Amino acid sequence: MSVQIIIDDCIAALRSMASESVDCVVTSxxxxxxxxxxxxxxxxxxxxxxxxLEVMVAVFEEVKRVLKPGGTCWVNYGDCxxxxxxxxxxxxxxxxxxxxxxxxxxxxxxxxxxxxxxPPSTSTRSQSGKNPxxxxxxxxxxxxxxxxxxxxxxxxxxxxxxxxxxxxxWVRSEIIWAKPNPxxxxxxxRPSGAHEKIWLFTKSAKYDYDANAVLQPVSKNTxxxxxxxxxxxxxxxxxxxxxDSALSLPVTKRNLRNVEPAPVEVWNIPTxxxxxxxxxxxxxxxxRRCIEAGCPKGGMVLDPFGGAGxxxxxxxxxxxxxxxxxxxxxxxxxxxxxxxxxRGGLLxxxxxxx
Ligand SMILES: C[S@@+](CC[C@H](N)C(=O)[O-])C[C@H]1O[C@@H](n2cnc3c(N)ncnc32)[C@H](O)[C@@H]1O
Numbered sequence: 001m002s003v004q005i006i007i008d009d010c011i012a013a014l015r016s017m018a019s020e021s022v023d024c025v026v027t028s029x030x031x032x033x034x035x036x037x038x039x040x041x042x043x044x045x046x047x048x049x050x051x052x053l054e055v056m057v058a059v060f061e062e063v064k065r066v067l068k069p070g071g072t073c074w075v076n077y078g079d080c081x082x083x084x085x086x087x088x089x090x091x092x093x094x095x096x097x098x099x100x101x102x103x104x105x106x107x108x109x110x111x112x113x114x115x116x117x118x119p120p121s122t123s124t125r126s127q128s129g130k131n132p133x134x135x136x137x138x139x140x141x142x143x144x145x146x147x148x149x150x151x152x153x154x155x156x157x158x159x160x161x162x163x164x165x166x167x168x169x170w171v172r173s174e175i176i177w178a179k180p181n182p183x184x185x186x187x188x189x190r191p192s193g194a195h196e197k198i199w200l201f202t203k204s205a206k207y208d209y210d211a212n213a214v215l216q217p218v219s220k221n222t223x224x225x226x227x228x229x230x231x232x233x234x235x236x237x238x239x240x241x242x243x244d245s246a247l248s249l250p251v252t253k254r255n256l257r258n259v260e261p262a263p264v265e266v267w268n269i270p271t272x273x274x275x276x277x278x279x280x281x282x283x284x285x286x287x288r289r290c291i292e293a294g295c296p297k298g299g300m301v302l303d304p305f306g307g308a309g310x311x312x313x314x315x316x317x318x319x320x321x322x323x324x325x326x327x328x329x330x331x332x333x334x335x336x337x338x339x340x341x342x343r344g345g346l347l348x349x350x351x352x353x354x
Contacts, residue, residue: 003323010304015062020066025075026291026315028305033052034080056163069203070206072172080154287311287313302323
């Protein structure tokens with residue numbers, strides 16, 4: 001399989017790609033106001049949340065164009081609390097050994113109006129609230145009048161999902177990535193944060209989804225309960241000629257859920273340790289579930305925010321082709337080395353395009 005790394009701004013790179021050429025998108029965009037990736041043109045440092053969401057929706061308009069009609073788009077997106085900068089750089093935080101992907105770099109203040117221009121006046125909105133395609137596409141609509149006070153949870157993933165829905169995407173699932181080893185937070189007036197969201201978006205109501213590829217084992221308790229139910233049925237008036245089919249029960253597998261209570265750890269994935277100089281990798285297991293469920297074997301996976309290449313690494317292991325787009329050449333080099341090492345040095349099928 002091939003992994004192509006395009007070193008460029010994601011919108012520019014996406015525009016160079018053919019329409020409907022991708023089966024599955026698995027990505028984790030830069031989170032708003034959390035860290036500085038140290039490269040011009042990076043997304044995530046927009047002065048207002050409204051501006052950030054506008055840019056994000058524009059990126060995903062291009063993603064929608066390159067995605068096949070039956071494609072799936074999985075987006076891992078984290079939140080933040082409105083605050084002023086904490087004065088500590090990303091490098092300092094990492095040096096303290098407390099770094100994980102949720103640490104607060106806080107390059108600028110996220111306190112203030114959500115939309116710098118203020119709420120849109122009613123005269124700028126159509127009566128129906130719909131754009132000419134018949135979709136509600138005004139991202140300002142959901143942010144009218146908002147102001148982020150110090151300590152407010154910004155609700156970025158939720159606002160993003162609503163903006164995507166307004167832009168015509170189907171929101172098919174809100175998945176909770178529960179972290180068993182979250183970064184410790186020194187707070188005593190709220191619970192510590194221990195999750196991020198993964199949205200499953202699609203271009204249409206019908207799409208390719210292989211539920212069998214990500215079936216989960218039922219727990220011992222469920223197994224015992226189902227067995228008991230079957231035995232009760234056999235002993236009841238309802239048990240008759242269906243005895244044989246009843247004997248094939250209870251099932252040992254069940255559908256993947258969007259969140260799993262402890263101790264069954266389905267989306268309960270440790271933040272994977274990764275020693276290279278990239279701050280925000282997501283765990284390979286997370287990418288595996290998205291790709292196995294959302295991309296046919298031999299299909300094409302895309303990550304428009306490639307980072308250290310987790311999506312490419314996992315796609316390659318799962319016999320899918322992959323295109324990674326990454327703005328920072330240093331991260332692209334990390335991704336290339338990482339995937340190459342994982343393959344045992346089989347560089348020939350991998351190309352980096354600058
Ligand atoms: C959250 S990280 C992705 C991490 C990745 N999922 C992994 O596991 O390694 C977001 C990445 O987006 C990149 N990025 C920021 N702005 C970009 C842009 N305009 N175009 C392409 N990549 C960009 C950053 O350099 C960063 O590596």
